[in-house]
Amino acid sequence: MTFIVFFLLLFAAVPIALVLALTALWYIATSGNSVLFDSYPQQLFGAVESYGLLAIPLFMLAGELMNEGGLTSRLINLARIFVGGFKGGLAYINLVANMMMAAIMGSAASQIAIMSRAMVPAMEKEGYSGSYAAAITAAGGLLSPIIPPSMLFVLFGVLAQVPIADMFIAGIIPGLIMSALFFVVIALIGLVQEYPRGDWPDRQQIKSWLWMGIPAASIPVVIIGGILTGLATPTESAALASLAALLIGKYIYKDLDFSHMPEILMRTALNSGMVIMLISAAGVFGWVVVYEEIPQAAASWIADQTSDPFVFLMMVVAVLILVGMLVDGIAALILVVPILLPIAQQQFDISPYQFGVVVCLTLVMGLLTPPVGAGLFIGSAMTGIGPMQIFRSLLPFLAATLVTLVLLSAFPELVLMLI
Amino acid sequence: RDFRLGLITPPPHKWTQAAYAFAEDVKEKSGGEHSISVFPARQLGNEAQMVQQLQTGALDMAFLTIAEVSNRVPDFGALYAPYLVENIDQAAALLRSEAAGELLNQLPSEAGIVGIGYGMAGMRQVMSRDAAQGPEDLVGKKLRITPFEPIRDFYKAAGSAPTPLPLPAVYDALANGQIDAIDMDFDSILIFKFYDHAENLLISNHMMFPMVGVVSGRVWKDLSKEERQLLQTSMRKHLDGVIDHFQQQEKLQEQQLRALDKVVIQEVSKDDFAAAIAEWEKIWSEKAKSLPRLRQAAAEIKGS
Amino acid sequence: MLNTLSDTIVKIETALAAMLAAAVTLLILLNIVSRALGMAIYWVDELAIYAMVWTTFLATSVVLKKRQVVAVTLLVDLLGERTRAWMQCFSDLMILVFSAGLLVLCWRWLDPATLASVDFDIKAFQGDTFNFVYSEKTNTLGIKKIWPWLILPFISISLSLHALNNLGTSLKKAIYFKGKAK
Ligand code: NA
Ligand code: NA
Numbered sequence: 001m002t003f004i005v006f007f008l009l010l011f012a013a014v015p016i017a018l019v020l021a022l023t024a025l026w027y028i029a030t031s032g033n034s035v036l037f038d039s040y041p042q043q044l045f046g047a048v049e050s051y052g053l054l055a056i057p058l059f060m061l062a063g064e065l066m067n068e069g070g071l072t073s074r075l076i077n078l079a080r081i082f083v084g085g086f087k088g089g090l091a092y093i094n095l096v097a098n099m100m101m102a103a104i105m106g107s108a109a110s111q112i113a114i115m116s117r118a119m120v121p122a123m124e125k126e127g128y129s130g131s132y133a134a135a136i137t138a139a140g141g142l143l144s145p146i147i148p149p150s151m152l153f154v155l156f157g158v159l160a161q162v163p164i165a166d167m168f169i170a171g172i173i174p175g176l177i178m179s180a181l182f183f184v185v186i187a188l189i190g191l192v193q194e195y196p197r198g199d200w201p202d203r204q205q206i207k208s209w210l211w212m213g214i215p216a217a218s219i220p221v222v223i224i225g226g227i228l229t230g231l232a233t234p235t236e237s238a239a240l241a242s243l244a245a246l247l248i249g250k251y252i253y254k255d256l257d258f259s260h261m262p263e264i265l266m267r268t269a270l271n272s273g274m275v276i277m278l279i280s281a282a283g284v285f286g287w288v289v290v291y292e293e294i295p296q297a298a299a300s301w302i303a304d305q306t307s308d309p310f311v312f313l314m315m316v317v318a319v320l321i322l323v324g325m326l327v328d329g330i331a332a333l334i335l336v337v338p339i340l341l342p343i344a345q346q347q348f349d350i351s352p353y354q355f356g357v358v359v360c361l362t363l364v365m366g367l368l369t370p371p372v373g374a375g376l377f378i379g380s381a382m383t384g385i386g387p388m389q390i391f392r393s394l395l396p397f398l399a400a401t402l403v404t405l406v407l408l409s410a411f412p413e414l415v416l417m418l419i
Numbered sequence: 420r421d422f423r424l425g426l427i428t429p430p431p432h433k434w435t436q437a438a439y440a441f442a443e444d445v446k447e448k449s450g451g452e453h454s455i456s457v458f459p460a461r462q463l464g465n466e467a468q469m470v471q472q473l474q475t476g477a478l479d480m481a482f483l484t485i486a487e488v489s490n491r492v493p494d495f496g497a498l499y500a501p502y503l504v505e506n507i508d509q510a511a512a513l514l515r516s517e518a519a520g521e522l523l524n525q526l527p528s529e530a531g532i533v534g535i536g537y538g539m540a541g542m543r544q545v546m547s548r549d550a551a552q553g554p555e556d557l558v559g560k561k562l563r564i565t566p567f568e569p570i571r572d573f574y575k576a577a578g579s580a581p582t583p584l585p586l587p588a589v590y591d592a593l594a595n596g597q598i599d600a601i602d603m604d605f606d607s608i609l610i611f612k613f614y615d616h617a618e619n620l621l622i623s624n625h626m627m628f629p630m631v632g633v634v635s636g637r638v639w640k641d642l643s644k645e646e647r648q649l650l651q652t653s654m655r656k657h658l659d660g661v662i663d664h665f666q667q668q669e670k671l672q673e674q675q676l677r678a679l680d681k682v683v684i685q686e687v688s689k690d691d692f693a694a695a696i697a698e699w700e701k702i703w704s705e706k707a708k709s710l711p712r713l714r715q716a717a718a719e720i721k722g723s
Numbered sequence: 724m725l726n727t728l729s730d731t732i733v734k735i736e737t738a739l740a741a742m743l744a745a746a747v748t749l750l751i752l753l754n755i756v757s758r759a760l761g762m763a764i765y766w767v768d769e770l771a772i773y774a775m776v777w778t779t780f781l782a783t784s785v786v787l788k789k790r791q792v793v794a795v796t797l798l799v800d801l802l803g804e805r806t807r808a809w810m811q812c813f814s815d816l817m818i819l820v821f822s823a824g825l826l827v828l829c830w831r832w833l834d835p836a837t838l839a840s841v842d843f844d845i846k847a848f849q850g851d852t853f854n855f856v857y858s859e860k861t862n863t864l865g866i867k868k869i870w871p872w873l874i875l876p877f878i879s880i881s882l883s884l885h886a887l888n889n890l891g892t893s894l895k896k897a898i899y900f901k902g903k904a905k
Contacts, residue, residue, distance in 0.1 A: 012810055013799040014817045015792035017783070022821055038475040039468070041825065041832050041875050046468045048776045051585060051768060057747050057775055154587045159460055161431045163612040164590045230596025232755050233588065239751040262741060269740035272775075273782020274793065280779065290462050291423070291477075338460040342430050370795075377793035388797060467859070467868075474855050490860055531853050559761050566862045571765060580763040583863060597758070637853060 002027050016377060020281035024288045031292060040284070047283030048276055051235070052151055052330060056110045057272040058238035062219075063114040064264045065242055069249015069256040071216040072118045078213030080198060081206050088195035090126050091136055091186050094119045098140025099179055100220065102147040107330075108364045112141035112375050113275055116382040127196035130385045132189075135393030138368055138379045139182060142401055145360045147175040149234060152333055152360040159337045160352040170353040170415045174361070174408055181400040189396060215248045274381060278374050282327040286335045295323075299339045309348040313355075313409035316340060317362045324366015325373060332363045354415045358408050365401050368394055422479040422638075425458040425469045433664050434482055434538065434630060435459040441657040448649055455480070474531040476637035480654075482538065485629045486567040492529045495522060497707035499569035500714070501625050501696050502689040507542050507669040509720050510627035511662045514539060518716035522709055523631070531636040535654045538630040538661035541604035541669050543570075545621040546613055548599050550683065553621070553691045554578075560599040563589055569703065570602065570626065576698035593617050604628060605672035606665075614682050622673070623687045632658045729888040732881050733788050740781040746774045766863040773864075773871045784878045787818055788885035808897040815890040822882035829876040832856060833869075 005026050009019040021044070028036045066072045076093070083089035097119065101111055115137045123133035145152040148168035157164035201209060222244045226232040232240055249256030289295060302315050323332050337359065344350040367375035368391070376387040376394075408414055424442065428434040435457070442455035463469060463478060466487035472478035489495035497503075498519070504510045513519055514537040523534030551557060558578035564570050566583035574581040582598055586607070592598045593616040603613060614620070632654045639647065676682055689696070704710055750771040757764045786792050799810050834854060841847040845857045859868040 009817060010795050011798040012813050012817075013794040013796045014814045015787060015794050017792070018787075018817060018821050022817060022824075025821075025824055033477070035475055035477045037828055038832060039472050039477050040828050042468060042471050042872075043464060044825075045776065045872060045875060046464055048779050049772055051588070051772060054747065054751065054771060054775055057744050057778060058751060061744065061748055149591065154591070157590075157611070158587045159429045161429055161610050163610070163615075164587075165594075165612065165615060226755075227595055231759060233592060233595075233597050236751050236755050239748050240755065242748055243752060262738075265741035265745050266737055269737075269744035269778050270782045270786055270791070272744070273740065273779045274786050274791075276775070276779040277783045278793070287463065290458065293456060296456070334460060334462060338430050338458075338462060370797075381791075381793050387793075387795075471855075471859075474853060490862070491855070491858065528850070531849075531855055561758060561761070561763055566765075566769075580758075580761060581765065582758070582763045583765065583768065 001030065016374075017277045017281040020278075020285040024281075024285045027288050027292070033291070036288065036291065043284050043287050044280060047280040047287075047331070050330075052107070053276055053279065055107055055151075055235045055238060056113070056275055057268060058235065058242065059110055059114050060272045061265070061268045062238050062241040062245055063117050064268050065245035065249060065256070066216075066219065067117060068260060068264055069245050070253040071219060071245055071249060073122065074209070074213050074216040074253070075219075076122045077209040078217060081201055081209055081213075084198040085200035087197045088186060088190045089198055090119075090123050090128065091132075091190075091195060092183070094123065094133070094136045095140055095179070095182055095186065098137065099143055099147060102140070102143040102175075103149070107151050108141045108144040108367055109275055109279070109374055109378055111144040112138050112367075113271065113378045113382055115140060116379050120383045120385075126198060129393075130383060131389040131393045132193075134379050134383045134385050134390045135397065136186070138375055138390060138394055139397035139401075141375060142361070142364055142368065142397070143175060143179060143182075145364045146171045146178060146357070148172070150360070151330065152363070153356065155330060155333055156337060156356040156360060159333070160341055160356060162352050162356075166419050167353065167356060169418045170357055172418055173414050174357050174404065177407065177414070178361075178401065178404045181404060182397060185396045185400050212253075215252045218248070219244055271382070275374075275378055278377070279331065282374070283331045286327050286331050290335055295335060295339050299336075299343060303343045303347055307348075309344075309350050310410055312344070312348050313350065313358055314406070316344075317358065317405050317409065320359060320362040321366045321369060324363040325369055332366075333360070336363075351412055351416060353419060354408065354412045357415050358405060361401065361405060361408070365398065365405075368398060420453055422453065422455045423458060423463075423477075424455050424480040424482070425461075425463045425472070425478050426482040427459075427461045427466055427469075427484070428482075429460045432459075433661055433668075434540075437538065437657045437661045437664075438482060440660070441654055444653045444657065445649065448653060453646070453649075470530065470532065473633065473635040474637070476635050478635060479638045480632070480634050480650075481532075482630055482632050482658075485631060486565055486570075488526070488530065488631060489569065490567060492525050493568075493706045494525060494709050495707075496569040496703055497710040497713050498522070498629050499567075499573075499626055500703065500707075500710060501573050501692060501699055503713060503717050504627055505689065505721070506624055507627075507666050509717065510539060510542065510629075511666050512720045513627075513713070513717050514629055514662060515659075516716045516720070518709070518712050519629075521712075526633065527636050532633040533636055533639045535632045535634060535651055536658045538632060538658040539665055540628040540630065541606050541665050541672070542624040543602050543604060543626040543628060544608070545623055545625075546601050546603055546608060546617040547619040547621065548593065548596065548617045549619065551600070551619045551621055552685055553687050554695065557600060561597070563592065563598045563601040565602075569699075572702050573626070573695060573699050574602070576695035577692060578695075589613065590616070605669060605676060609672055609675060614676070614679065618681050619683045619685070620676060621685050621687050623692075625692065630658075630661070725884065725888050725891070729788065729884050732884060733785055736781045736785050736881065740778050740785060743774045743778040743781070747771050747778065750774065766865070769861060769863045773861075776871065777874050780874045780878045784882045784885065787882060788889065790889070805897070805900040808893065808900050811893040812890060812897050815886055815893050819883060819886035819890055822879050822886050826876065826879035826883060829879055833872075833876065 006023045079093045119137050120133045124130050153167045154164050157167040223237045223241050226237040226240045306312050344355045367373050380387040438457045446454050469481050485495050485498050504513050526532050526534040554577050560579045561582045562579040563584045564581045571581045750767050754767040838848050861868050
C-alpha cells in the first residue's frame with residue numbers, strides 16, 4: 001500500500017521532496033508506530049543540520065558569481081584555445097572540468113547543480129543539444145564520489161573503520177577506468193551524431209582570450225591553494241572562491257553589477273534550498289524505513305540467495321540502484337553500510353575497500369536513474385531541460401558506469417592494487 | 420516485545436559489538452520473549468535526535484556518550500574533569516564506583532531517560548603536527564575537539580584554540596593543516612592512522628571518555644519488575660565488558676604506537692597542565708556540584 | 724485578501740532566504756579568517772549550519788508557492804489540459820496536506836497549550852509531559868535549540884497559506900475548463 005501511495009503521488013507530479021515526506025507520514029500512520037509522529041519535525045530539521053551540506057549553498061553562490069561576473073565564459077574561451085577546433089571539443093572539456101571539479105567536490109548532487117549552470121548554456125550556444133550537454137554534465141558528476149576527495153568515501157571510511165587515505169587511494173584506478181570509458185562513450189557518440197565543430201581562434205583572439213582568461217583561471221587556484229595551504233577546508237574553499245569571483249567579476253572584468261547581488265543571492269538560496277530539501281526529505285524517509293527494519297530484512301534475504309562474492313555484489317548493486325533512486329548518497333550510505341558491510345565482510349570475505357567503492361559508485365548512479373533521481377531533477381531544474389530527456393541522453397554513460405561496476409565487483413585487485 | 424537500541428559507533432566498534440552481545444543475551448535469557456534490534460552508526464539520527472526519540476518512547480534504549488548527556492545535565496561534566504583520574508585503570512574503577520552511579524539518578528527528571536550503567540572508550544591524548552614537548556607547545560594551536568563544553572574549557576584554559584570538527588573531517592584537516600593538533604584516543608589514532616600527518620603524540624591521559632547505557636523513561640515505566648531486572652543485569656554486564664576491553668586494549672595500543680618509528684612520543688602529566696586545571700575548576704565547580712564527591716572517590720581509588 | 728497575504732509573506736521569505744544565503748558565506752569566510760589569525764571562533768560553524776537550515780526551509784516555502792519545484796511530470800505531460808488542471812489541484816492539495824500535517828505535528832511537539840497552562844514554567848512542563856523540547860541546547864552557540872527549531876512552525880503556517888491560495892487558483896482554473904468543455 002505504501003508503494004501505491006508513493007507512486008501515486010510521484011506520477012501525479014507532486015513535488016518530489018513532498019512525495020518522500022508524505023510517504024513517510026503515511027507509513028508512520030499505517031504502521032502503528034504513531035510515536036514516530038512526535039519525532040518527525042525534529043528529524044526533518046535534523047536531516048538538514050549537517051556540516052557537509054554547507055558545500056551546496058557555498059558552491060552554488062561561487063558558481064552564480066562566476067557566471068554573472070563573466071568568469072565562466074572566459075574560462076571556456078581559454079579552453080577553446082586548446083580544443084576549440086576539434087569536433088566535440090566542448091564535450092571533452094566538460095568532462096575534464098568535471099574530473100577536476102570531482103577532485104574538489106565531495107557531493108555528486110552539488111557538482112551536478114554547479115556544473116550544469118556553468119557548462120550547459122555554453123555548450124548550447126556552441127550548437128550542442130541541451131539534453132546531451134546536460135547528460136554529459138550529469139555523467140561527469142558520477143566521477144565526484146570516486147575521484148578523491150570524496151565525501152562518500154570519507155563517510156564510508158568512518159563507517160567501516162578503515163583509514164580514509166587508503167579509501168581515497170582505492171578510488172584512483174576505478175576513477176581512471178570510468179573516466180576512460182566516458183571518453184570512449186563521447187567518442188562513439190561522436191561517430192553517430194555530428195558534434196558541432198568550433199573554429200580555431202586566430203592569433204588576435206588567442207592573445208585576448210589568454211590574457212582575459214588568466215584572472216578567471218585563478219579560481220581553481222584559489223580553491224586548491226586554499227585547501228593545500230591549510231587556509232580552508234574543501235567546503236570552506238567555496239567561500240574563498242566566491243570572494244575571488246566577486247572581486248574579479250567586479251573589478252577586473254567589470255561584468256558584475258552590485259545591483260544584481262540580491263538577484264544572485266536569491267537564486268542561490270532558492271536553488272540550494274530546493275536541493276537540500278530533497279536531501280532532507282530523503283533523510284526522513286530513510287529514517288522511517290530503517291526504523292521499520294525494511295533494509296535489514298532485504299539484506300538478510302540477499303545474503304541467503306548466494307555464496308559467491310561476485311553474485312552477492314551484483315545483487316547489492318541491483319538493490320542499491322533502487323535505493324539510490326530514492327535516497328541521496330550520504331543518507332543512503334548511513335542507511336545501508338551498517339547493514340550490508342558486516343554481511344559482506346563476514347559471510348563473503350569481501351574487502352571493505354572493494355565494497356566501499358562499489359557501494360558509493362552504485363548509490364551515485366542511482367541519483368541519475370528514474371523515476372526518482374535527485375541528480376536528474378537537479379540537472380533539469382538548473383537547465384530547464386526535462387529529466388527524461390536528460391536520462392535518454394545519459395543511457396550510454398550509465399551503461400559505462402555499469403560496466404565499471406561489473407569490473408570492480410569481479411576483480412577486487414582493481415581496487416586493492418595501490419593500497 | 421521487540422526493543423530498539425541506538426548508538427553512534429559503526430558496526431566494527433567495541434560499543435556496537437557489546438550492543439549486539441547484549442541483544443543476544445536478552446533474547447536468550449527471556450526465552451525469545453524479548454528481542455532487541457540494534458541500530459548502529461547513527462542510523463536513527465545523531466545522539467541529540469536519539470535522546471529525543473528516547474524521550475518520546477520511539478527508541479527504547481541507547482548507548483550515549485557523556486558529552487551528549489552533559490549537554491543536558493551539566494553535572495555530568497564532572498566526569499570530564501581534567502586528571503580526575505590518571506590512567507585507564509583508575510577510570511574503570513571510578514566508573515564502577517558508587518559516586519559515579521549516583522550521578523545517574525538525575526537522568527529521569529532532567530532528561531527523561533533511565534541510566535543503567537557506564538561503559539567507556541580510551542583515555543584522551545593529544546596528537547600534534549609540530550613537535551610538542553608539553554602543553555606549552557599547544558599554545559595558540561588549532562586543536563580539534565568534539566564540541567562539548569568541559570573539554571573546550573580545558574583547552575581554552577591551556578591557551579590553545581579548540582576547534583570543533585566532526586570525526587570524518589579530521590584526517591583531511593590534519594593533512595592540509597586546517598588544524599594543528601587533535602584530542603583523540605589510542606583506538607581512533609590507530610584505526611584512522613592520524614599519525615600519517617601528525618607524528619607527535621603527547622601521552623597525557625588528561626581525561627576519560629565515559630559512555631552511558633540508558634533506557635527510555637517512558638518505556639521503563641511500563642516494564643515489569645522482572646523485565647527491568649533482566650535488562651539491567653544484562654546491560655550492566657556488557658557495559659562492564661566494554662570497560663574491561665578498553666582497559667586491556669589501552670596498554671596494547673600504547674605499545675603498538677610506541678613501536679611505530681615515525682611516531683614521536685612525549686609523556687606529560689597533571690603538573691604540566693596545573694594552570695589550566697585550576698582555571699577549569701573555577702568554571703566547573705559551579706556547574707558540576709558532584710565534582711567534590713567524584714574527586715573524593717577518585718582519591719580513594721588512587722590511595723588504594 | 725489571502726492572495727495579498729500570501730504574496731507579501733513570500734516576498735519576505737525570499738528576502739530572508741537570500742540574506743541568510745549571504746550570511747552562510749560570510750560566516751564561513753569569518754571562520755577562515757579567524758582561524759588563520761589563530762583565533763578560531765567556536766560557534767561559527769553551527770551558526771552557519773542554522774543559517775543554511777533556515778535558508779532551506781524558507782526557500783522550500785517559496786519554491787512550493789511559486790511551483791518552481793522538481794516533480795515527475797512524465798505522466799501529467801501526456802494528459803489533456805483539463806485533466807492536467809485537476810492534477811494541479813491534487814498536487815496543491817497534497818502540499819496543503821503536508822503543511823497542515825506539519826503544523827499539527829509541530830503543535831504536538833511544542834505543545835504550547837500545556838506550556839501556557841503551567842505559566843511557562845519549563846520544569847513543570849517537563850514533569851507533566853516528559854517533553855524536554857524547551858531545555859534542549861545547541862552544541863556550541865549556547866542558546867536553546869528551540870530558537871532555530873521555530874522555523875518549522877513558521878513555515879508550516881506560511882506554506883499552509885500559500886498552498887490554500889494556490890489551491891484556490893488552480894480550482895478556479897479547473898472549473899473554468901470544465902465550464903468550457905460543456
Ligand atoms: Na571528489
Ligand atoms: Na535514481
